[in-house]
Amino acid sequence: MTATTEPLETAASRGALPRFRSLLSRFGIFLILPILVVIGGAASTSFLSTGNISNLLLQIAPLGIVVIGQTFVMIVRGLDLSVASMMATAAVIATGFAGSNADIASIVAAVAGTSICVGLINGFLVAKRGVSPFLATLATMILLQGFRFAYTQGAPSGNVPPFFRTLGSGKTYGIPNNCVILLVVVAFFWIVLHRSAFGRRVFIVGGNPVTGHLLGIRTDVVTIACYLISSCLAGAAGLILSGYVGLVDNWVGQGYELDSIVACVIGGVSLKGGRGSIAGALAGAATIMVAANEVLLFGLPIQVQIIIKGVVIVFAAALYAG
Amino acid sequence: MTGAVAAFPAWRNHGGLLGVVVLIAAVFILGATLTDRFLSLGNIVNVYEQSTDLALVSLGQTLAILTGGIDLSVGSLISLTSCLTSGLINGDPNRVIPVVLAVLALGAVIGLLNAGLVIVLRVHPLIVTLGMSAILQGATLFYAMGPIGKVPRNFTFLAYGRIAGLPVGATIAVLLFILIALFLRYLPLGRQIYAVGDDDDAARLAGLRRTQVLLLVYGASGFCCAATGLYLVARFGAGQPYTGVNYTLTSITPVILGGTALSGGRGGVIGTLFGAYLISLVNNLLNFMDVSKHYQLIAQALIIILAVSVYMDRRRTA
Numbered sequence A: 001m002t003a004t005t006e007p008l009e010t011a012a013s014r015g016a017l018p019r020f021r022s023l024l025s026r027f028g029i030f031l032i033l034p035i036l037v038v039i040g041g042a043a044s045t046s047f048l049s050t051g052n053i054s055n056l057l058l059q060i061a062p063l064g065i066v067v068i069g070q071t072f073v074m075i076v077r078g079l080d081l082s083v084a085s086m087m088a089t090a091a092v093i094a095t096g097f098a099g100s101n102a103d104i105a106s107i108v109a110a111v112a113g114t115s116i117c118v119g120l121i122n123g124f125l126v127a128k129r130g131v132s133p134f135l136a137t138l139a140t141m142i143l144l145q146g147f148r149f150a151y152t153q154g155a156p157s158g159n160v161p162p163f164f165r166t167l168g169s170g171k172t173y174g175i176p177n178n179c180v181i182l183l184v185v186v187a188f189f190w191i192v193l194h195r196s197a198f199g200r201r202v203f204i205v206g207g208n209p210v211t212g213h214l215l216g217i218r219t220d221v222v223t224i225a226c227y228l229i230s231s232c233l234a235g236a237a238g239l240i241l242s243g244y245v246g247l248v249d250n251w252v253g254q255g256y257e258l259d260s261i262v263a264c265v266i267g268g269v270s271l272k273g274g275r276g277s278i279a280g281a282l283a284g285a286a287t288i289m290v291a292a293n294e295v296l297l298f299g300l301p302i303q304v305q306i307i308i309k310g311v312v313i314v315f316a317a318a319l320y321a322g
Numbered sequence B: 001m002t003g004a005v006a007a008f009p010a011w012r013n014h015g016g017l018l019g020v021v022v023l024i025a026a027v028f029i030l031g032a033t034l035t036d037r038f039l040s041l042g043n044i045v046n047v048y049e050q051s052t053d054l055a056l057v058s059l060g061q062t063l064a065i066l067t068g069g070i071d072l073s074v075g076s077l078i079s080l081t082s083c084l085t086s087g088l089i090n091g092d093p094n095r096v097i098p099v100v101l102a103v104l105a106l107g108a109v110i111g112l113l114n115a116g117l118v119i120v121l122r123v124h125p126l127i128v129t130l131g132m133s134a135i136l137q138g139a140t141l142f143y144a145m146g147p148i149g150k151v152p153r154n155f156t157f158l159a160y161g162r163i164a165g166l167p168v169g170a171t172i173a174v175l176l177f178i179l180i181a182l183f184l185r186y187l188p189l190g191r192q193i194y195a196v197g198d199d200d201d202a203a204r205l206a207g208l209r210r211t212q213v214l215l216l217v218y219g220a221s222g223f224c225c226a227a228t229g230l231y232l233v234a235r236f237g238a239g240q241p242y243t244g245v246n247y248t249l250t251s252i253t254p255v256i257l258g259g260t261a262l263s264g265g266r267g268g269v270i271g272t273l274f275g276a277y278l279i280s281l282v283n284n285l286l287n288f289m290d291v292s293k294h295y296q297l298i299a300q301a302l303i304i305i306l307a308v309s310v311y312m313d314r315r316r317t318a
Helices: A003-012 A018-043 A050-075 A083-094 A101-128 A133-152 A162-169 A177-195 A197-207 A209-214 A219-245 A256-266 A278-297 A302-321 B010-034 B041-050 B052-066 B074-089 B093-121 B125-143 B153-160 B168-186 B188-198 B200-205 B210-236 B252-257 B269-288 B293-311
Strands: none
Touching: A018 A278, A018 A302, A050 A083, A050 A177, A050 A197, A050 A219, A050 A256, A050 A278, A083 A101, A083 A133, A083 A219, A083 A256, A101 A133, A101 A162, A101 A219, A101 B293, A133 B252, A133 B293, A162 A177, A162 A219, A177 A197, A177 A219, A177 A278, A197 A209, A197 A219, A209 A219, A256 A278, A256 A302, A256 B125, A278 A302, A302 B093, A302 B125, B010 B252, B010 B269, B041 B168, B041 B269, B052 B074, B052 B168, B052 B188, B052 B210, B052 B252, B052 B269, B074 B093, B074 B125, B074 B210, B093 B125, B093 B210, B153 B168, B153 B210, B168 B188, B168 B210, B168 B269, B188 B200, B188 B210, B200 B210, B252 B269, B252 B293, B269 B293
């Protein structure tokens, strides 16, 4: 955690057991995840098998990438509901060409172009027009959905180029390729958020925009940049996910908008902005995926998975609300 | 802005009303120039009828948003109540009244539960209702994996019946809107909804009944969802586990179009009613113009962007 977040933490942790609470809200997620893993290992022999772990990692990567972008947006007091729609749009674009490796450059360019437009629209509406982030990103979510449906006429067809298949579902020496990508993305954005001047500005703008403004920070530029990061990462995650699922329909990535927000919240990223970390959010994403994996592994009905997610989000948030 | 409970200038709550009425007029003029049938009585009644479900959900949503909160559990609650309605009635006319009453009560109770969690856990309503949404969807899927049950023929009266030429469901919705509008305008608790949304801390310090306000607002939202669930069963003849999914987000659009600020404290339900009519009108017009459903989504998104950019929430620009 950076020094800029300290005053907020002390203010937020007034309670019966302030120190314990503050520790819990900072590191709680790093406790929950190992507990889940231990439960999984104890209850099912196949949970810790290399096959299952490698599959888990494969599933975590796309969500992990989206969550990093969501973290930036949430730290500047925002929310990005358009990520899932952006992912699906990227996946539809990936199948929009002939499906050979020759199209990779055009696909990446088209996805990057769309992502940048979406990020700019979101950021502009929020930072320049004072629109609530919830609404601005809801609008772009529906807008993208409309364009997607209009383009595919409801039924996407075509193939994902083999290159994306390799990226999304291939493994090198048993390590999923998409996890390598995740690691690179994480390393880069960890430095950006926690070790760069820009990252400091992100925390200041999220912690107190007025202070940021008085310090001479272009709060609008910082905010727009965060929405740009989020939509671009969502586009990338969409390409990787399309490679993972292979089949593309209009709903690839459905649910990722809420899952990514849940991951951030249980990972200690404050909904009020100004607080959060990449590591926490990633651990949140891993927790969601591990929990989902265990529900299936234990042979519990799929409905339980949904209900657990609901209960976890409310109580994890309560833990941080203090 | 504090202490504004008594001295609210009336226009401040209805500024958005003007915008939505102008937009509706514009759509009318556009429609009239494009096709003769658009202004026919039959079509107007049609638009009125088709707005029922959206109007009902958005009514509760407006109240939640007025307090500065939001209710994201509406979609799942509609799915759950519609499945329970048709599943429990299952074609038996004698069960209609008890089941309808039970379902309406269940909706209100789940709303109260939302409010209770918001109050006790001190978590933002966005998160509480999001979690509740997942729990309710899971519960719905436990009860029904596909379309379930059926309702007696006379149950469809709620959706297709006419009294004096007016569709029953839509007219009930309008009456509910008027009732709530009067409540918001004239009763102390109604005024306190604005106070809590305007400045939560100030409302608390002023000794206002924040707990009652939240319980009332989310309870009412749950009740409205149950009513929507009943209406959808009447329209489709059976409940489906995903029937409500889209309402979670679409219920917010009429609220915003009607000029209610997402940050709370400003707006009103009548604007929402007109917002629902506007959406119903636009979809109807696009149907006349043979525009596919896909472009209707784009139109809806553009309307939202237009509306939110025009209204621009002054308090957020600080």
